[in-house]
Amino acid sequence: MPTTTEITFRYATREDLPSIVALLADDEKGKTREEFTDPLPDAYYQAFDAMQSQSTEALPNKYLLAVQDADIVGCLQLTLIAGLSRRGQLRAQIEGVRVSSKVRGQKIGEKLITHSISISKSLGAVLVQFTTDKTRKDAHRFYERLGFEASHEGMKMRLD
Known part of the structure; x- marks a missing residue:
């Protein structure tokens, strides 16, 4: 992998899916949740x-990619949500x-x-939110260092 620090950003295309799924699986939790095979399961393309x-x-509702030289080295899904709460503010x-x-x-x-915050602001969002697994203590410190605060308790229910 490259060692330069110049990073560019772009939205993902369908052709980027193998690289995205590889990143999702390159993680202690992702190893158990993702199926990085060749070919990729159709479910990723359908999603x-x-x-x-x-x-x-x-x-x-797109995947934002961080690209270093020609390699996709980071990703996140960015979705802007219109809603009525908070006086109709975009989040x-x-x-x-x-x-x-x-x-x-x-x-x-x-x-x-x-970069995702800049995009969100430029589109009129007034709040950025996400969930992070309670066991990801390093991630929590990272997000707090960036100015996020743990203001809510998240809950999930598996439907399968």
């Missing part, structure tokens, strides 16, 4: 197509933040989050 169909310029939801284990420590995650 990407569904995201694209929900996405508009004003309310994106941004971040999910699936990953940085390749080969380049961690180069502030790529920080740059990726900062």
Whole structure:
């Protein structure tokens, strides 16, 4: 992997799915949840197509990629959500933040989050939110260092 620090950002295309799934699986929790095989399971392509169909310029639901040289080294899903709460304020939801284990420590995650916040602000969002697993203590410190606070308790229910 490259050791330069120049990072560019772009939204993912369908052709990027193998790289994205590789990043999602390059993680202690992702190893048990993802299926990084060749070929990828159709479910990933179907999910990407569904995201694209929900996405508009004003309310994106896209994967944002961090690219170093020609390599995809980080990703996150950025979704802008219109709602009625908080007087109809637009909010941004971040999910699936990953940085390749080969380049961690180069502030790529920080740059990726900062860029997603800039996009969110430019589209009118007034709040950025996400969930993070309670066991990810290093991630919690990272997000707090970036100015996030643990203001809510999240809950999930598996439906399968």
